[in-house]
Amino acid sequence: MSLRKKWISGPAFNVFKKILPPLSATEREAMEAGSVWWDGELFRGKPDWSKLMAYGPSTLTGEEQAFLDNQVCTLLAMLDDHHIVNEWRELPEAVWDYLKREGFFALIIPKSYGGHDFSAYANSTIVARIATRSISAAVTVMVPNSLGPGELLMHYGTRQQQDRWLPGLARGTEVPCFALTGPEAGSDAGGIPDTGVICRAEYEGKEVLGIRLNWDKRYITLAPRATVLGLAFKLYDPDALLGDKTELGITCALIPTSHPGVEIGDRHFPMGLAFLNGTTRGQDVFIPLEWIIGGPDYAGRGWRMLVECLSAGRGISLPALGTACGHLAARSTGAYAYVRKQFGLSIGKFEGVQEALGRIGGLTYQLEATRRLTTRALDLNESPAIVTAISKYHMTEMARIVIDDALDVHAGKGIQMGPSNYLAHSYLGIPVAITVEGANILTRNLMIFGQGASRCHPYVLQELEAAANPDEQAGLDAFDTLLFKHIRFALGNVCGAFWQGVTAGRLNPSPVAGETAGYYRQLTRMSKALALCADVAMLMMGGDLKRKEMLSARLGDVLSHLYLASATLKFYEDNGRPADELPFVHYAVGRNLYLIADALEGFLQNFPNRVMAFTLKTLIFPLGKRYKKPLDRHAQAVSKQLMSTGGVRERLTRLCYVGEQSEPGLGQLERAFGAMLAVRGLEKKLADAQHDGTLPRKGTLAALLEQARAEGVLTETDIQRLLQADEWRRAAIAVDSFPAEALARQSHNKPDAA
Incomplete structure (x- = not known):
């Protein structure tokens, strides 16, 4: 063993420490936050499909279903999204009162504090259902139930803080917002410039230990109406009043907006939608130390709190909005393609429209499948940071594709604003979903593989910890054991990838028989290819891989599409393998496999070591890249289903708000669709x-x-x-039209004729 350390492990240990720079404190906390779940199985090259199936389906309790059938349906009937967005630019007071009274802001708060304590799946379903009617209302509901004071209090608040705030949040007498983003810190939350300094000052007539705060935040949803402000800032202790550290790190505190010095500024106008979003500032605002979420013991621990809460919340709200776009686009576009005629024929008979409908249906099926699997993980008390990052990025991007296709089919019907337009506000809402809780470019290029490579790999994170161990000998001892496990793992990947390539994955086991069995085999094959490429990339590029975002993002794409395809296959099994869903599965999973191979090809084409790139390509694709885009017949079969009533169309779009048959928009469309089919x-x-x-x-x-x-x-x-x-x-x-004077500017706002 000593010779092995002297001649193999020791030199490798020294090289490893050079090529992989030590983790910063924020990087370490991000890596360690949350849990590894099904993503770990996919990353390691040999997914256990029986484990995936054992997770079971997502289901609603009787209480959750009753809330959807009653309170949510009542809310939807109260919403007039055309007037909310284009005239009032805020939810009516009657809607605000109803949301508060019925506990829409308390979906995740425990019943002991007056909340509903609903599951992540129920939370997601409620938000998605509302979003098919009004993006503005859905965002208003989702924010208090996502990253914000309520969730942070439940996980980290002191008992006194929970007793103080949670009942009011549950009743709606307290309206929360959370201020994280500022002019110079968006996705780089670790770089926030807002500061707090530990000092003594007077509070309620007494000198107490507290924090003097300065902040300038923007893009804060619900800020214009908030009564309690969650605030993230960097905390400093220059006089060592709490200990020997002068820079404590990111900290989170709860502050009543009525507190002296708290300034709630102007509203923003995000994409013309009507949810409240605005600014908040404070200069030399003093708060007691007890207002830190979790109390003084949590000073400097805010980054870990935020990352852990984001890793869960990112998998609920924004994926729900993406899924809602799918439900709305699939239901409306299938019906519209049937009733709209051109050249004497329903436009759904034209293959170009069928291609778009196939894409809409296939991606909507995958959106719903991924929503269910991701929330299932959260309801199993997992907090899979990589899975939720995949869900947020890909589900909002798929929604962008789906809504673009829907507008393409609807053409002029989709772009004329008015009560009859059921697509425009969802189209406007997608950029919002893509931007918030980590902009999609950052999520794809830095998070999914950047964190996933270390977090999901069976050995790399432990090797990093060994390299960072201040006890050199203990670090080497741990590294020695890990290194040889890693070598065996890597050699297994080399042999396994080549065997998979030669046999085209046909000998892999599958947990099912029938038409979908081959997909499990091919996903296992591509999982092994990912494990091999990730190992080689990390070994040869080390810390440079993190900076080579185009390369690492492609490996992230492979992991992502493995997860999306897994979710789709599980959804099909959970549904009982209905025959009318098979075209949707074929379209979605076929697309995933094609994009996986495309991402791997792009990775290999751009890998800097050309000899190794050729070697990897020979191992992974010895017979060439055989995956194809979804077949036309599958797209046409999907489009046919979307232009038929009942069956998979009804099941797949069940969350979509339709309304009364005489109601402008989907109500009228559904009435016409049924009549034309008849x-x-x-x-x-x-x-x-x-x-x-x-x-x-x-x-x-x-x-x-x-x-x-x-x-x-x-x-x-x-x-x-x-x-x-x-x-x-x-x-x-028909489309809406208005008298000229109804849309004209007021005369005093018009520019002078000169």
């Missing part, structure tokens, strides 16, 4: 009569029906049904 046999009679020359091929519908009556092609009842369906169809495809 008369399709009559339309075929007309078409057949036109084809055989009994009826003319051109002319208005009224003239055609009149001649069909005369020729005995249709009965009077048939004609009335067709006329009614067409009337509803025309109402559904």
